[in-house]
Amino acid sequence: MPSESAHATAGQLDPSFGVDGGKVTTAIGRSRAFATATAIQHDGKIVVAGQCEFGANHFCLVRYNPDGSLDNEFGIAGNVVTVEMASDHLGGIALQPDGKIVVAGTCFSYSTFSYFFCTARYHAYGALDASFGGAGVVSGRDVAGSDVAAAVTLQTDGKIVIAGSCWNTINSALCVARYGVDGVPDATFNGGEVLVTSLGYLAGYGAGVAVLPAGKILLSGHCTDGTNLVLCMTRLNPSGDADITFGQSGRVSTSPSTGANVESAGIVVLSDGGLVQFGTCHGGTQNYFCLSRHGPNGSPDLAFNLNGMQRRNGNDGELVHAAVVQPDGKLLLAGQCPGQAGSGIEYCIARFEVDGSIDPTFGIAGWTFVRFGGSLNVATAVALQRDGKAVVTGYCDAPDRFEFCMARLLGDDAHAVPTGGLAFWFVLTALLIVGSVRRFANPTA
Secondary structure: OOOOEEOOOOOOEOOOOOOOOOEEEEOOOOOOEEEEEEEEOOOOOEEEEEEEEEOEEEEEEEEEOOOOOEOOOOOEOOEEEEOOOOEEEEEEEEEOOOOOEEEEEEEEEOOOOEEEEEEEEEOOOOOEOOOOOOOOEEEOOOOOOEOEEEEEEEOOOOOEEEEEEEEOOOOEEEEEEEEOOOOOEOOOOHHHOOEEEOOOOOEEEEEEEEEOHHHOEEEEEEEEOOOOEEEEEEEEOOOOOEOOOOOEOOEEEEOOOOOOEEEEEEEEEOOOOOEEEEEEEEEOOEEEEEEEEEOOOOOEOOOOOEOOEEEEOOOOOOEEEEEEEOOOOOEEEEEEEEOOOOOOEEEEEEEEOOOOOEOOOOOEOOEEEEOOOOOEEEEEEEEEOOOOOEEEEEEEEEOOEEEEEEEEEOOOOOOOEEOOOHHHHHHHHHHHHHHHHHHHOOOOO
């Protein structure tokens, strides 16, 4: 019997996902749909969230089965659109242990013509959870200026932490709010108010948040002194006050080089407590992926590439939007890059070793590029499955709309994919299943 096989490489598209060789696209009505966040449930189902245009922007969610097909048990034909909220942008998603889904983003107030935090919680089947905030949605402070939610995470006690950028009467600054499991502002955190901090800079823009051991909260973003943008972060005690044992009096800032700017996309926490900020460095006419690694106390990790920072020189238009850390400490970064064919924008995913160098065993020389057919393909989120495969989501253009677009990449433990003798493999699998059923039918087995 034929036994030929094609040896898979980490970073290649997973041919078993979807019906287009590892790629899935989803149109939500005739709207412009932009996916911005992704989470994978314990059962392997994939939840993708973003905003869709139906007159105004609204939160919208799609859930997929592990094979990439739509999950018809979720919402209507796998889709949920929350018309109760006029949103500008969905910033993040978090899954509760009970299967409920929390999303946070930015909504618009027509009374003050300003933006504010807004949060929604859904049951596992897609309906809004009325026990959260009374109707399933919670609105943040409504003040002049703009509050923009960029990320959401959960504490071990179920409390919800939302971070982003808030108006501090003069300029934008990093900010964070904490809610109880019922959606009520947590009075034990900054008196129940949104905590706003500029970290001593003229302005700050929040991009990521993480809950650390002992309930401490890490905020990450980029800050400016009016001239240059630098990566900045701070660590807070559970009550919301600054943890002065972190960095210098509770804050850390990192710059790629004199005269260069860096725009934060978020932060990940390593298994040893180390911290990695990631974003886009801007130098002259070039934009390139940036990584900055720190010890648990905020000090630069000098063993990581160039004095704690790694810069991958690229071309104008290269932007990073998301990252995830593998169990072995390697980092996957996803974003957008100039098309490899010389035109358009494509998904680009890179993998870095623990020392900050590019991993040549991933994709082609450490990089994977994905295009769904149109000229604009933007990866905004990445998540890891238990089997090591990476799900990369975002949006891409179609002739008359934008769609949710998702690709799944093989992991390091990918086995050879049979290319011949399929009938033999199907028969062998069937025999193994029948044999197992007969064996375990014996109650003493």
